[in-house]
Amino acid sequence: MSTLVAVDVGGSGLRLLVCRDGVGGPPRSAAGARVGAAGLDVAALAADARALLDAEGVDRPDAVCWSTRGLLFLADPADVLLAVGAALGARRTAVVSDAVASLVGALGEVVPGAVVAAGTGAVAFGSDFDDHWTRVDGWGHVLGDRGSAAWVGMEGLRVALRARDGVDGGSAGLLDAAQDLLGPCETWPRRVMTGADAPEALASVAPLVTAAAASGDVVAAGVCVAAGRSLGESLLAAAAGLERPRLVVTGGLLRADAVRSALDEVVHDAGLDVTRSVGGALDGALVLASRLDATGDLPRHPEYVHVGAPRA
Structure with a gap:
């Protein structure tokens, strides 16, 4: 056995x-x-x-x-x-x-290809399991993880605070939703800058952003599109140099239509396609x-x- x-x-x-x-x-x-x-x-x-x-x-x-x-x-x-x-x-x-x-x-299977994984964090990786081993991003929520759930959550809180401050580019809907989830916005800086669970706290905001985007919030949709484009760019960078690579994506964030559509557009513009993840x-x-x-x-x-x- x-x-x-x-x-x-x-x-x-x-x-x-x-x-x-x-x-x-x-x-x-x-x-x-x-x-x-x-x-x-x-x-x-x-x-x-x-x-x-x-x-x-x-x-x-x-x-x-x-x-x-x-x-x-x-x-x-x-x-x-x-x-x-x-x-x-x-x-x-x-x-x-x-x-x-x-x-x-x-x-x-163990074959040449590249993947971008968009969970709480984000990392792209490409390999032929011989000479080519390329990691892109995965730098953590402070320095990178572009397009991740934590990144989307961070951007969501930023546009929420723009609404609170009364400047252009804010989302009042996200401000209300995020305060319902995390409490008064005055408590957010301590939560996301000093909390041991800061990435997870930020990622918990991502569903609010994707839901707002699906409901017609233009600002939230812009965040989702930026996330998808960032993930697509990371995937292509990880695959650069591979001959006829298979490209795949994983992560719950990619179930959001606005994120996935933007990623697919970046990949298609490069003349490639994303295959189904196993x-x-x-x-x-x-x-x-x-x-x-x-x-x-x-x-x-x-x-x-x-x-x-x-x-x-």
Whole structure:
């Protein structure tokens, strides 16, 4: 019996999937990435994953692929590989960037392509899994994540405050909706500048923006169009240099028509098309775990893919 484990760690939660002889069970979840002064708390995440495996009755998996945000910026990949290997005890262990897992999951296989993932944050990634490994954005809600839910939420609050201040370009409807959600606008600066959950708080505003756009709010629609164009530009930048790449998109924000239409327009103007996404990062981690189990290795990259030595 072959037992594969896929793990995807994001800001909103850790998800773990066990697949026994090709049959996957329901995903289990735990708390997401916790970031402190020392970076990502990998030990806590690994302990949570071990507890989920124990609940599944899994002692020693054949292969584990651990997908995580912040692999390069928030942690030392070698430390993540060591902690995951020690906690989960798999015969073979790989640690990959969530950008890699998102690409593989969206494509459904390990083939050349590029993906833009628009969740709370936003990152685009393109690879041929040989010489081309290109990440675009993923800089976080303060410096980047252009077109993400947090970005849309931030822009939504900005145009709401323009309405409060009585200057052009504001949306009174968004001002009312955002105050209903977050409280008086005077409390917003502290919430979005000092709160540990600032990205999530900003992302919670994004549905207000997309709903307002769908209801005819011209200012909100402009925010959505700018988001879609930014995501399209990031996708094309990640794919630049790939020959006949397959382009895919993932993320709940892209269910908003105004965002998706703007993205598609940017891609079409470049003479390319977006194909249907097969799955997400957790699915990609499972594809990679299966390949690791079957072949004993994965295409490696010092920033994006690390594979541990096999255990006896």
